[in-house]
Amino acid sequence: MNAMPNKTNSMLRCAGCGELFDRTISSSMPFCSEKCRGDDLDNWLTESYGLPHEGEGVPDRVQEDDEEDE
Numbered sequence: 001m002n003a004m005p006n007k008t009n010s011m012l013r014c015a016g017c018g019e020l021f022d023r024t025i026s027s028s029m030p031f032c033s034e035k036c037r038g039d040d041l042d043n044w045l046t047e048s049y050g051l052p053h054e055g056e057g058v059p060d061r062v063q064e065d066d067e068e069d070e
């Protein structure tokens, strides 16, 4: 009887690129690689800075700081 572990149990979908990867070989959970973690962090920082998205037409977030208490 073969006691090989079920590889699929260790497969996760990368939160960055969406590819499946083996979490047992990743040092950048929940990402498949340092690159994906870096890319995601970069995106997150960009979002938090509120930079406008390019090439996405009219943004959903039209509510800026127009409403000020008087």
Ligand SMILES: [Zn+2]
Residues within 6 Å of the ligand: 014, 015, 016, 017, 018, 019, 031, 032, 033, 036
């Ligand atoms: Zn990835």
